[in-house]
Amino acid sequence: MANQATQLYQQHNIEEYFIDKEPFYLEVADEIDIFEAAYAQRVPILLKGPTGSGKTRFVEYMSWRLNQARKRDGRADQMSPLVTVACHEDLTASDLVGRYLLEPEGTRWIDGPLTRAVKHGGICYLDEVVEARKDTTVLIHPLSDHRRLLHIEKIGEVLESHPNFLLVISYNPGYQSALKDLKHSTRQRFIAIEFDFPPRDLEGPIIQHESGVDITTAQQLALLGEKIRNLIGQGLQEGVSTRLLIYAGKLIEHGIAPRRACEVAVVWGLTDDHETQASVMEIVTSIFP
Amino acid sequence: MTNEHDSVIEELKKHPSALISAYEAVADEVTEALGPAPALRWAQQGVRIASQGPRAWEAATEYFKASPQVVQTIGFTQFERWAESGIELTAEAPVIAASFFRASPRVLPTLAPRHIAGWAGLGRGLSKGTWKSSSLAARFFDVSDELVQQVNFHELQLFVSLVQTLASRSYDLAAEALVLGQRVLPAVSEREELISLAKVLAETSWREVRGSFEAATRVGNSVDRRLRPRYFALSERLARQGLGNVSAFMVESAQSLGLLPQELQTMVLERAEDLADTSAEAVSAFLRTAPNVLDRISPAQLDTWFGRGLEFLKENPDAGIAYFRLESARAETLLDQLSSSIELEKVHGLLRMYSNALAGTEVELQESTDITHRNIGWVSVEFATTDGKSVFLPPTVDLRDTKSENFAWLKVVTTHQVGHLEFQSFDFDFHAPSAGFNDYREGIAEGLGATPGTTEVASFFDLFPVRAMAADLFSTTESARIDQRIVEQYRGLAPSYERVQNDALASRGPIEMMPAQQALMEMLIRQSLGQSSARIPSTYAEQARQLAGLLRSVRNRDATVEDSAEAALRMYYTLSQVPNAFVPLDDWEDVDLSNAGFDEPTLEEIVERLRAEAEEAQEEASGDEYESPDDVDYRGDFKPEMVQLLAQMRGQAEPGEEDGSESAQGISQAELEQALRESTEIDFADDAEVTTVAANMMKEMGADAPQNPAGSGYNQIPHVDEEGGPLEPLEPRSYAYDEWDFRANDYRPRWCIVQERLAVSGETAFYNETMHSYAGLIEQIRRQFESVRPEMYRKVKRLPEGEDVDLDAGIEALIDLRNKMTPDERIYWRRNKDERDVAVVFLLDMSASTAEAVEESSRESDWNAPGDPVAYTAWLRARRGETARRPYKRIIDVEKESMVLLMNALETIGDRYGVYGFSGFGRENVEFYVIKEVEELFSDRVKRRMDKVAPLHATRMGPAIRHATTKLANVDAKTKFMFVISDGRPQDRGYSREGVEKEYAVQDTRMALMEARNLDITPFCLTVDRNGHDYLRTMTGDLNYEVLPDIMELPRRLPQLYKKITL
Incomplete structure (x- = not known):
């Protein structure tokens, strides 16, 4: 009995990770149709937008939605996994493709996440792709045009993609660093869907759903979001993300006073500059009693 | 020869034996140093000294004893003069001469030879033939060495004259003063002022001299160096007016000034000087309480508080003194009132951001006086209002008892004005449905x-x-x-809002x-x-x-x-x-x-x-x-008709927005006057006023106004259209560049001449001082930058993970495995980050406006500059004269300091960089100063050039950027950047004028930046002009600029930005 303790986590192989529950996503424009059309034609997709504007959630939602369609059509065996790689500045091509591991009797090759996605027909989502090292572009280019090939130099193989495979990358154009811009040769292999923070009327319900607060509070938070984003470029480099507003909502739902919740979740998270903090706090105190 | 020598010995023997033995002890040494003939002269002088009187032999003994050392320090001619001085002193009193000779070996090395006689004279002056005066004079020589080392001769003269004055009262005090002076004077830098003060004291209340000397050392510790001369002068003034206890005054006031930062010290001292004529006691009281008062109110409010006190003082001195001592109820009440009031200036940044956020557009916040001064129809100073682009607020709010309540009031007023923008009062359309x-x-x-x-x-x-x-x-x-909309949407503000409404109701x-x-x-x-x-x-x-x-x-x-x-x-x-x-x-x-x-x-x-x-x-x-x-009152002035009128005129000033509606055809002055006359939003006294206001509005909005005497004096700048054709660079190191004319949508060929000059060299002190005063920050920046220094090796081995297995490490690990040992798991290698290959140029704005003192940079802009070259130069000179006197930092100084810090940091990471300054006047003369070329190595020469960077003329940015681009294009580097650091929009004669053609300069600069970008140079504009957003956005295309709200942030921000942008 003792070793029958309930397992509180779940472990999946990368290629077996499917999203079961419908992620909450509200369409802002026609991005769902665009994604579906692009997927149908296997056109790679670039998601642009500031942090916390719903890019990752959108990909999850689309992955779920496409798999639902397959289930409905009785093609459950063709389910496409979602492989997400958060790129960072030390992420190299090997990290994506795979590498040799040492074993007692020699070495063994293991596939990296990109290789697995290519083999199993997954959607490979490279989050914040500009952060990765430049050598990753060597992999991305042949995968993102008509060839759909993955070259694995080290073992001398070329992989032709599984028909379901699709490359999705995201990037945040708000960064100022000129060295971290996406190259044109890379950019021009993707169709681009622009994300921005949802309008107030839409953001309210999102906050309500995600945090569980009542709709009035959610709309006040959305109003706060809208007002704060008016300050982009005048003290703020990025507007407050929907995510932070949801966190504020969650704190409020848990009994924290709204002004305080906004202070910790929004104001302090947003900036370290005292005057800007004070200004944003005045907006908060205007909106919340 | 020998005879003469013998006769000298004879003469010496006539005196007590100590003399001859002193002579013999040094004779050989001196002879060797001088040679035989001069040595004889020397000995004969000794004889002359000894023969001056009864105890003169004592002086002669000291003369011989001192000689070997003196001979080493001065030449023979001066040596003789020295001996002559000694002889004269001996005639006065041998004891003085003895002291003189005794002190000489210590004094002469630091005293200029031409002053030797003077020095002796100072001592002789102290002697009045009495025993006490002689001993004072002797004392003077005894303490001379330390004084001479620290104090120049002129000051020494002053000091002796002080001692003389004291001596006429009491020799003891004079002797004491000598000792005190020896101790204090070297420690005080304003000796002249101190001595002058002490002289006044010596005449009025001579016991205070001692106290003032002691107090002077404290002044040195607490009062800013630049202010000390004024401080002593003030003390002297008070002493002359008969302030009783000057030394106590000095101790107390120095202590309280020491609590204030330098700029406040200046202010307080200035006020104290204003009081000095009326009452010395009030000065003392004011200086004592000033830090306390400034704790509670702002410097600007201090003026109000001080002014009231001065009035009281003039009416009734006792009341005034009590006021400045803070021992009067009136002083306290006013202080309370002032300290609870809100000054717009203090919350300006905060409210501006708040307003921008609410309105969703850029709203400028200004004091209501800013709009009434413009004389375009708004007259009320105490009311808030808006002209559709800016919100005008009262400069101070003191309606309520506490600060927070006053702020709440101001916030409600601001929100109401911004509400008109947020909820679109001014978008009224006659034909739009409700x-x-x-x-x-x-x-x-x-x-x-x-x-x-x-x-x-x-x-x-x-x-x-x-x-x-x-x-x-x-x-x-x-x-x-x-x-209604505000209270509904901003529910947190509702309680304050209702309170303000209730107050309005009650009134x-x-x-x-x-x-x-x-x-x-x-x-x-x-x-x-x-x-x-x-x-x-x-x-x-x-x-x-x-x-x-x-x-x-x-x-x-x-x-x-x-x-x-x-x-x-x-x-x-x-x-x-x-x-x-x-x-x-x-x-x-x-x-x-x-x-x-x-x-x-x-x-x-x-x-x-x-x-x-x-x-x-x-x-x-x-x-x-x-x-x-x-x-x-809280709703202020609501003038929808005027706002729409202004908006319409603004619209017509911007070209390319002709949307075919009847209004776009433009408003003439006559039509405008008609509209103003009909409007009930303004009360006009007479018809001439209508014309004035209309003319001002026309000018304000950039439309051409007819010449109009009624409106003269307001912002009348005739636009100078530059005629003429292309220019040829004739002088060496001058270059011609095209300029972009956005209206013609084409370049004006070879329109500007850039004159490249090497910046003038100054001292390295500026550089070193900057390094010194920012030592803490430099360390911080160095640490940040060191983390990006490129490593030497391209491949990093023995990593726990990496691109591939490192063969050597892998084999070792396998061997370990086969031997059943735990292998080292760090068996991978990874390529390191690309080597840094960055070249960057910095363009520093050296326009006249950078001469502005940092604190006051926002007050006056360059727009008031006259267009006519002669007038412009006069204007510049007046302005520079004004700023030169200030002990404040100027914008350019902060620019320079920031640049120094960054240069220092760049040396750590090894990026190649050039530093240039630019200014100029007119298109034929764009000055481009080289402080450091990209390929030049950093050296003292660069430091020296940095020193002399100073505000010059105007800001024609376009050609300067083009020239820098050319320089950078010739540098071989993978990544290139250009930083433009300025304090305002580009402007120059015939390049831009407020309202008239400011767009031209912005567009040309934009084009120049685009050209740079096309050559793979990433430009970045940094400005300290708070109003920078409006043009920088156009100029740079959204991303590559930053507006620093506070220039004092620049030294910290610039290196941060550099790191961020180039990594």
């Missing part, structure tokens, strides 16, 4: 056969015979709508004293402020209900400004039928209007009424003429 009414406006206009007015709002007001009443109704309704005058029409108007205002029941004339209860009902109908979140107009229109219909006559006091009643509704009049009824009224207006109307009600 949300909740049958739209009557067009129908009425048709019915009356009205022609469209100058603006949309004017078209609406034109419908009504009594324009003022229509305007009041509209303004009340619209303000009520805005208030309204008695309604029963008003004639009926005005009373109903007043009732409406009170309703809009949240009153539910109202006191009204019973006869007009029905009309009151109708008005209140209409007001209620716009107080919901769907109502727009057009709804306010429709409501106002119906209100007018009702109100205009009420005769404006007084109502007996018995005929008033209280009614509850909180649920009032309204009856809809028909379009025909309204048209009929308006037409009838217009005809009636020819005859005498019943009752009094309608007068506008009192303003509601």
Whole structure:
């Protein structure tokens, strides 16, 4: 009995990770149709937008939605996994493709996440792709045009993609660093869907759903979001993300006073500059009693 | 020779034996140093000294003893003069001469030879032939060595003259002063001033001298160096006026000044000087309490507080002194009042950001005096208002008792003004439909056969015979709508808002004293402020209900400004039928209007009424003429007609926005005057004033105004259109560049000449001082930058993970495995980051405006610069003279310091960089100063050039950027950057003028930056101009710029930015 303790986590192989529950996503424009059309034609997709504007959630939602369609059509065996790689500045091509591991009797090759996605027909989502090292572009280019090939130099193989495979990358154009811009040769292999923070009327319900607060509070938070984003470029480099507003909502739902919740979740998270903090706090105190 | 020598020995032997033995002890040494003949002269001089009198041999003994060392320090001619001085002193008193000779070996090495006689003379001057005076003089020589080392001869003379003065009172004190001087003077840098002060004290209350010397050391520790001369001068002034205890004053005031930062010290000292003429005691009291007072109020408020005190002081000295001692109730009360008030300046940044956030557009916040000064129709200083782009607020708020309440008031006022922008009061469109009414406006206009007015709002007001009443109704309704929207949306603000409304309600005058029409108007205002029941004339209860009902109908979140107009229109219909006559006091009643509704009049009824009224207006109307009600203070000045007028004029000043509507054709001065005359939003005294205001508005908005004497003095800058053709670079190191003309959409070929010059060399001190004063920050920056220093190796081995297995490490690990040992798991290698290959140039703005003191940089802009070259130069000189005196830092100094810090950091990471300054005057003379070339190595030469970077003329950015681009394009580097650091928009003669052509300069600069970008150079603009957003956005295309709100942030920010952008 003792070793029958309930397992509180779940472990999946990368290629077996499917999203079961419908992620909450509200369409802002026609991005769902665009994604579906692009997927149908296997056109790679670039998601642009500031942090916390719903890019990752959108990909999850689309992955779920496409798999639902397959289930409905009785093609459950063709389910496409979602492989997400958060790129960072030390992420190299090997990290994506795979590498040799040492074993007692020699070495063994293991596939990296990109290789697995290519083999199993997954959607490979490279989050914040500009952060990765430049050598990753060597992999991305042949995968993102008509060839759909993955070259694995080290073992001398070329992989032709599984028909379901699709490359999705995201990037945040708000960064100022000129060295971290996406190259044109890379950019021009993707169709681009622009994300921005949802309008107030839409953001309210999102906050309500995600945090569980009542709709009035959610709309006040959305109003706060809208007002704060008016300050982009005048003290703020990025507007407050929907995510932070949801966190504020969650704190409020848990009994924290709204002004305080906004202070910790929004104001302090947003900036370290005292005057800007004070200004944003005045907006908060205007909106919340 | 020998005979002569023998005779010397003979002579010496006549004196006590100590003399001859002193001679013999040094004779050989001196002879060797001087040679035989001069040595004989030397010995003969000794004989002469000894023969001066009874105890002269003692002096001669000291003469011989001192000689070997003196011979080493001065030449023989001077040596003889020295001996001569000694002989004269011996004649005065041998004891003085003995001291003189004794002190010489220590003094002469530091005393200039030409002063030797003078020095001896100073001692002789002290001697008055008495025993006491001789011993004082001897004492003087004893202490001379330390004095001479630290104090120059002039100061020494002054000091001795002080000692002389003291000696005339008491030799003991004089002797004490000598010792004190020896100790204190070297420690004080303002000796002249101190001695001068002490001399005054020596004459008035001589015991204070000692105290003042002791106090002087404290002054040195606490008063800023630049202020000390003034401080001593002030003390001296007080001493002359007979202030009793000067030394105590110095100790106390120095201590309290020491609590203040330098700029406040200056201010306080200046004020103290103002007091000095009136009362020395007040000065002392003020200096003592100043830090305490400044703890509670701001420097600007100190002026108010001080001014009041000065008045009291002049009326009644005792009261004034008590005031400055903070021992008077009046001083305290005023202090409380001032300390609870809010100054706009302090919360400006905060509220500006707040307003921007709420409005969603860029709103500039200004003091209300800024708009009244412009004389374009706004006159009220204490009211908040907006011209559609800026919000104007009162400079100080002191209506409430505490700071937080005053701030709450200001926040409500700001929110209301911004509310007009957020909820679009000024977007009123005559033809746009309202949300909740049958739209009557067009129908009425048709019915009356009205022609469209100058603006949309004017078209609406034109419908009504009594324009003022229509305007009041509209303004009340619209303000009520805005208030409603704000309270609904900003629920956190609602309590403060309601309090302000209640206060406004409480301050309204008695309604029963008003004639009926005005009373109903007043009732409406009170309703809009949240009153539910109202006191009204019973006869007009029905009309009151109708008005209140209409007001209620716009107080919901769907109502727009057009709804306010429709409501106002119906209100007018009702109100205009009420005769404006007084109502007996018995005929008033209280009614509850909180649920009032309204009856809809028909379009025909309204048209009929308006037409009838217009005809009636020819005859005498019943009752009094309608007068506008009192303003509601927190709502300020609401002038929709003026705002629309200005917006329209702004629109026409910007080319390319001709949307075909009738307004885009432009407004002429005559039309504008007509519109102003009709408007009820401004009260004009006479017709000349209309012309003035109209002319000012035209200028303000950039339209061409006719020459007009009534408006002279305001911002009249004739635009200089630059004629002429391409220029040729004739001098060496001058280059011609094209300039972009955005109106022609083409380049003007070879339009500007850039003259490249090497920056003038100064001292390295500036560089070193900067390094010194920012030592802490430098360390921080160095640490940050060191983390990006490129490593030497491209491949990093033995990593726990990496690109591939490192063969050697892998084999070792396998061997370990086979031997059943735990292998090292770090068996991978990884390529390191690309090597840094960055070249960057920095362009520093050296325009005249950078001479502005940092604190005052925001006050006056370059726009007032005259266009005429002669006048411009005079203006510059006056301005530079003004700033040169200030001990403050100038903008350029901060720019330079920041650059020094960054250069230092760049040396750590090894990026190649060039530093250039630019300025100039006119297109033929764009000055481009080389401080450091990209390929030049950093050296003392660079440091020296940095020193002399100073404000010069104007800012023609385009050619400077093009020249820097050319330089950078010739550098071989993978990544190239260009930083432009400026303090304002680009401008130069014929390059830009406010309103007239500012766009030209911005567009040319933009083009220059684009050219750089096309050559793979990433430009970045950094400005300390708070108004930088508007043009920088156009100039740089969104991303690559930053506006620093506070220039003092620059030293910290620049290296951060550099790191961020280039990594």
